[in-house]
Amino acid sequence: MTITAIKGINDILPNAVGKWQLVESVARRIFTNFGFQEIRIPILEKTELFARSIGESTDIVEKEMYTFPDRNGQLLTLRPEATASVVRAFIQHRLHLQPSMRKFYTIGPMFRHERPQKGRYRQFHQINVEVFAIDDPMVDAEVIYLLLVFLEELNIPDITLHLNSMGCPDCRQPFRQSLTSYLDSVSAKLCSDCQRRRSTNPLRIFDCKVESCRQLVAKAPVLMDHLCDDCVDNFQSVKDHLDSLGVSYTIDPHMVRGLDYYNRTTFEAITPHLGAQNAVGGGGRYDGLMKTLGGPDLPATGFAIGMERLILLLDEQTDVETGPNRLFVACLGEEAQRRGFGLVQELRLRDLFVEMDYESRSLKAQMRRADKLSVTHVLILGEDELARGAATLRNMETSTQEEIPLEGLTEQILSRLKLSDQELT
RNA sequence: GUGGGUGUAGCUCAGUUGGGUAGAGCACCGGGUUGUGGCCCCGGAGGUCGAGGGUUCGAUUCCCUUCACUCACCCCA
Numbered sequence: 339m340t341i342t343a344i345k346g347i348n349d350i351l352p353n354a355v356g357k358w359q360l361v362e363s364v365a366r367r368i369f370t371n372f373g374f375q376e377i378r379i380p381i382l383e384k385t386e387l388f389a390r391s392i393g394e395s396t397d398i399v400e401k402e403m404y405t406f407p408d409r410n411g412q413l414l415t416l417r418p419e420a421t422a423s424v425v426r427a428f429i430q431h432r433l434h435l436q437p438s439m440r441k442f443y444t445i446g447p448m449f450r451h452e453r454p455q456k457g458r459y460r461q462f463h464q465i466n467v468e469v470f471a472i473d474d475p476m477v478d479a480e481v482i483y484l485l486l487v488f489l490e491e492l493n494i495p496d497i498t499l500h501l502n503s504m505g506c507p508d509c510r511q512p513f514r515q516s517l518t519s520y521l522d523s524v525s526a527k528l529c530s531d532c533q534r535r536r537s538t539n540p541l542r543i544f545d546c547k548v549e550s551c552r553q554l555v556a557k558a559p560v561l562m563d564h565l566c567d568d569c570v571d572n573f574q575s576v577k578d579h580l581d582s583l584g585v586s587y588t589i590d591p592h593m594v595r596g597l598d599y600y601n602r603t604t605f606e607a608i609t610p611h612l613g614a615q616n617a618v619g620g621g622g623r624y625d626g627l628m629k630t631l632g633g634p635d636l637p638a639t640g641f642a643i644g645m646e647r648l649i650l651l652l653d654e655q656t657d658v659e660t661g662p663n664r665l666f667v668a669c670l671g672e673e674a675q676r677r678g679f680g681l682v683q684e685l686r687l688r689d690l691f692v693e694m695d696y697e698s699r700s701l702k703a704q705m706r707r708a709d710k711l712s713v714t715h716v717l718i719l720g721e722d723e724l725a726r727g728a729a730t731l732r733n734m735e736t737s738t739q740e741e742i743p744l745e746g747l748t749e750q751i752l753s754r755l756k757l758s759d760q761e762l763t
Numbered sequence: 764g765u766g767g768g769u770g771u772a773g774c775u776c777a778g779u780u781g782g783g784u785a786g787a788g789c790a791c792c793g794g795g796u797u798g799u800g801g802c803c804c805c806g807g808a809g810g811u812c813g814a815g816g817g818u819u820c821g822a823u824u825c826c827c828u829u830c831a832c833u834c835a836c837c838c839c840a
Contacts, residue, residue, distance in 0.1 A: 342831085345831090345832090396838095397837080397838055397839085398838085398839080401764090401838095402838080402839095419840085448840085450838090450839080452837085452838065452839080453764080453765095453835095453836090453837085453838095454832095454833085455833075455834060455835065455836095456833085456834065456835090457839095457840085458838085458839070458840085462840070463840095464840060465840095466840095542838090595839090597839095606840090607840095613834075613835085614834085614835065614836085615839075615840080617839070617840055618840070619840065620839085620840060621840095641840090642840050643840065644839085644840030645840085646840085647840065648840090668798090668799085670798060700793090700798080700799095701798045701799055702793095702794095702796090702798080702799065702800080703792085703793085704798095704799085704800090705798095705799050705800040705801095706799095706800055706801085707800090708799095708800065709800040709801055710800085713800095716799085716800080718798080718799075720798060721798085722798075730799090732799075732800090734800070734801090737799095737800085739799085
């Protein structure tokens, strides 16, 4: 039996890499313009980091983490999300003492042991954005705006923004009680899944797709109606800022997020094109997390984007970028191949895409390969040319060719390709 | 963890009411020009028909088991 990759953990083959590079470069450019700095954090962390941040009773921590003891018996976990690590790093390096470091982004793989399906894999990649130590609703609006600008820049179609407020501990606790007592009063009519959710995660019932449950849920109390005055003002301010930025949104009091640390404004960017997985990006404020993890009591907000989902929505083919001119060196005969080999390396050091054939095949075969590589020029180095002390440079777009003396060949090629560079620009 | 769908060439898929050397398109290799790409023409290579077992004179085809992939539930980015 040949060894295959682990279920839900996929290779990204060269023909798909162009899309990944595009997403990453657009992210880096836009996030940098918005004042975010990249931070690179480990893939492996102590298990307790996630248990304390995400919440012991969430599905992620209860049954989806890749957790194992290392050789010293220390319990480690492949990160299921990035926010906990960024917060940990911020605390550990006392970055709150450096006011220039408030806004971070990070890109990388996450791991969750779920059954794979469309847009959901066991190793998946996220782009994360986090802002620390700024409480102002203006920042919530800016972060949401950033998410939308990014999706817009990638031409992701039909995105809608859903907004909700999770309130603060002061208003959520009384609400949870009134919700629970409502659910108790109608429990007999709930579907079996919701029966279970009633005790594990009552807010999840808002997500149920069973028609009878939806009818019951429509009459259930909603957190939005139980917000304290501060939370109402805060949420209104976020909406005002979004309005002033021209962002349209849908208030979705039933939107529930899966990590326990969220409070106040939460949001998701939703698409209708991903089957069952409709969230391309999501996030919100998590003011209590820094303190929970033993750091200073500083507010925070942020979001995560699912890169695989983004790439599923990105259907135009994108090629890995090279310079505008690409050269193939076709050699005929042993002597020519030896000289060509050296020439290829030399031109590459001069920052040119150059490829050759290593199998001394017919010129026709080499030309075909050159065409497949969609090079702009082919240098033909054959026995006849060598005898004349020359080489032939063929322009593949115009199908014209000229002879160039071997003396000063490198410079001649470079100046000719550079010349056509300028024509192109 | 639960349910549905699908496994035939590198890729996308036909086909076999149980029978002979298993097909197409794309991709690949060669030829059509002693050394010139794309388009076209000709030819070639490539498959234990997912694996194991059963029924049968005979199984890629029917039955059972198993594995893989996939979609959905669940959950989330």
